[in-house]
Amino acid sequence: MNAPEIRQALDTLAAQMATDPAKARAKNASAVARLSAGLQCEVTGPHGARLTTDMPPAMGGAASAPNPGWLFRGSLAACTATVIAMRAAKLGVTLSALEVTVESESDNRGMLGLDETISAGLRNLRTKVRIAGDAPAQTLREIAAWATATRRSDARCAMRSRPPWKSSWCRRERSAPRRD
Numbered sequence: 001m002n003a004p005e006i007r008q009a010l011d012t013l014a015a016q017m018a019t020d021p022a023k024a025r026a027k028n029a030s031a032v033a034r035l036s037a038g039l040q041c042e043v044t045g046p047h048g049a050r051l052t053t054d055m056p057p058a059m060g061g062a063a064s065a066p067n068p069g070w071l072f073r074g075s076l077a078a079c080t081a082t083v084i085a086m087r088a089a090k091l092g093v094t095l096s097a098l099e100v101t102v103e104s105e106s107d108n109r110g111m112l113g114l115d116e117t118i119s120a121g122l123r124n125l126r127t128k129v130r131i132a133g134d135a136p137a138q139t140l141r142e143i144a145a146w147a148t149a150t151r152r153s154d155a156r157c158a159m160r161s162r163p164p165w166k167s168s169w170c171r172r173e174r175s176a177p178r179r180d
Helices: 003-019 068-090 108-112 137-149 154-161
Strands: 032-037 040-044 050-053 095-105 123-133
Touching: 003 068, 050 068, 068 095, 068 123, 068 137, 123 137
Parallel strands: none
Antiparallel strands: 032 040, 040 050, 095 123
């Protein structure tokens, strides 16, 4: 879709939600990760979506695919870029270039359990936006700031607000051999 088509889609959706706010709430599609070999996981989602993760050799993986932390940063970057593109379209701005980079640091001692006082969490998250379009530079900066400094990206919001997290587990029993 081009910017006017995106704007029309957003306007139509917004009008529907204004009429019936319940339409704005949705249960998000699940992501399911299954360990496939070593530290490699196959992640599946809706509409046949698939991706694979793996860890680097230093952590026991084979580096056959991106690691989950990189995909998380990729998700933040893509989500932010999408929100910026949507905002630009809504304002009638056609973007000729948009690049969002998400950088972070971490301390692997947390993930390895070497020091219980050290978190495995990402530190010093930084977002860099490069943007160009048919609007003045100040307008482009405002569009990028609107998307990055406020509660517009679900991935960024999840990091900021720390939604309640519930974990559960179950042990999968092996099936008894069939007797025919």
